[in-house]
Amino acid sequence: MRCIRLLLHCIGAASRCGVGGRGRLALRGFGRLVSQPLSRVHQALGFRYGAVGRQRGMAGVEQGLEAGSCGEQGLEAGSCGEQGLEAGSCGEQGLEAGSCGEQGLEAGSCGEQGLEAGSCGEQGLEAGSCGEQGLEAGSCGEQNGKRQRVVGLESPTVKRLKEEAGEQPRKSPKRKVVLLVAYSGKGYHGMQRNVGSAQFKTIEDELVKALVKAGCIPENHGNDMRKMAFQRCARTDKGVSAAGQIVSLKLWLIDNLVEKINENLPPGIKILGLKRVTGRFNSKNTCDARTYFYMLPTFAFAHKDFDRQNEEFRLSIEALGNVNKLLGCYKGTHNFHNFTSGKGPRDPSAKRYIMEMFCEDPFVRQGMEFSVLKVKGQSFMMHQIRKMIGLVIAIVQGYAPASVMDQSWGEEKVDVPKAPGLGLVLDTVHFEKYNNRFGNDGVHEALQWTDVEEQILAFKEDHIYPTIIRTEIEEQSMANWLSTLPIHDFTATASGVQLNENHSKTTKEELDDGSDATGSD
Known part of the structure; x- marks a missing residue:
């Protein structure tokens, strides 16, 4: 309480001495007086924010900023000084609103109690206060030569000016x-x-x-x-x-x-x-495996010497079994250098692991019988799937012996035909390792799409299947391709067709991007 009396005494002395040098000396002398027991003063007054500077007393007395400042002049709002203006002012008398004095008024006043807003005192409160430390908004101070005014929040005027300047509000992170x-x-x-x-x-x-x-x-x-x-x-x-x-x-x-x-x-x-x-x-890179399907008319499996190769053909159970037997030979790891372009037989990247490959039961659409072949593998090279299917068709048709399949995995160059790209569809991609690690961590979801299976099937029925069927009927891409099989020499170890089928420059990424990145037919 002694410090409080000294404070009031110094303020009165400054008032009586005027705004000249003696008034400043009175206040500065008080600052030096209370610099040592300052913590006890803070406790006694019970203020919540800010502090009177320890070294120079009531900082900002000489400066006085625009709003809520303290100084010799005392500005329009919340100011403190000898005169004390209409709002938030401080002085011996204390004015109507936010004033400071021995009594302290209801709002923003300064005195023994010191209220929350616009008041001035040893602590300095939330807004418009002055002190060497400087508070959150509009504060004054001298410490370390820092800015004497700190803007806490962007004012409505600044926001409006930014909008008028055409600045877009910042969006959340991607x-x-x-x-x-x-x-x-x-x-x-x-x-x-x-x-x-x-x-x-x-x-x-x-x-x-x-x-x-x-x-x-x-x-x-x-x-x-x-x-x-x-x-x-x-x-x-x-x-x-x-x-x-x-x-x-x-x-x-x-x-x-x-x-x-x-x-x-x-x-x-x-x-x-x-x-x-x-x-x-x-x-x-995170994908573990990919599943493709290939939709084709079943007359592609008709024997060239015994069966009709048109829409009247129907695949028998025996013929379907023979097709699946040949497709099953692809399972496991093999050297598929003959099933792509630009890879030699000793290139390690030509070895690929096939998990499964089979032909589903046939079905009839628009008078023509179709079937779907499915293949799942870790990754596929350019043209690989279409050539795998093309070689099986050539064997079933009777143009190539079954032994050519084993031969194609050796170091010799084998002429492998490439089936049309029309029926090829990327069906599913698999992320088993990712799902095992992150799918149940409580933050991320497993990359499984069982909740949209009906939508996937509907899209196939509405857009993919009709396009393949309509294009096959109109353009006869499979029938036209079948007519090229006789020109292939499956006994040769090097073929101009195989070596030159891709005339464009092929990059390593194009040859090995985890997909059957087919070339134009």
Whole structure:
């Protein structure tokens, strides 16, 4: 209490001495007087914020800032000084609102009690207070030559000026997700985007445009997809479709995201699902295996000498068993250098592991019988699946002996025919290791899509199957390809067709990207 009396005495002395040098000396002398027992003063007064400077007494007395400041002059609002103005002022008398004195008034006043807002005293309160330390907003001080005014929150005026200047509010950080994408490849030059080649429309061209229009990525990310860490699980080429393609990328998780993207996509492309993944997730490298299916008319398995090779053909149970026996030979690890382009027999990357391959029961659509072949493997090279199917068809048709299959895995060069790309579809991608590690961690979801299986099947029935059937009937791609089988020499160890079938320069990535990245037929 002694310190409080000294405080009031010094303020009175400053008032009587005027605003000249003696008034300053009185206040500064008080500052030196109370610099040692300051902690006890703080406890006695019970103030909650700020502090009177230990070295120079009541800091800001000489300066006095615009709002809530203390000084010799005392400004319009919340000021403290000899005069004491209308609002929040301090002095011996204490004015109507927020004043300071021995009594201290109800709002923002300074005195023995010192209230929360606009008051001045040894502690200095939340707003408009002065002291060497400086408080959260609009404070004054001298410590270490720091700024004498600290703005805590952005004022409405600043926000309005930013809006008038055209500045956009900052959005939340982008998050890594995966999208389950289904599409019909008819009319597109594959999955992968070719920036600068606008005449070749791709699936990713449509997807990126939809992402920008939906507002989940900035427009400049469409020109450089690395900015959103975009990665496809498998690259599919011209005419190849997908029912379960997975792409990983970073985007803003806006409301109704999947619906907004689909609103901007053509009917033949659809997002079927979205899930959050880990920050380092890469859809291509994290994938354990891929399942493709190949839909074809069953007359492809008709023997060239005994059966009709047209829509009237029906696959017998015996013939189906023979086909599955040959397809089963692919299971395991083999050297598939003859089933791609640009790889030698001693290239370790030519060895691939096939988990399963089989032919499902046939079915009839629009008067023609079709069947679906399925193959699951860790990864596939360019043309690999189509050549695996092409060689089995050549054997079943009677153009090649069954022994050519074992021969094709050896070091000799074997002429392996490549089946049409029309019926090839990326069906499912598998993430078993990722699911085992992160699928049950309580934060991420397992990358399984059982909840949208009906939507996947519906997309196949509405877009993929009809496109394959209609195109096969109209263009007869399988029948035309079958007519080329007699020109292949399956006894030769080197073939001009095999060596020169891909005239374009093929990069290592194109040969080994985990997909059957087929070339144009």
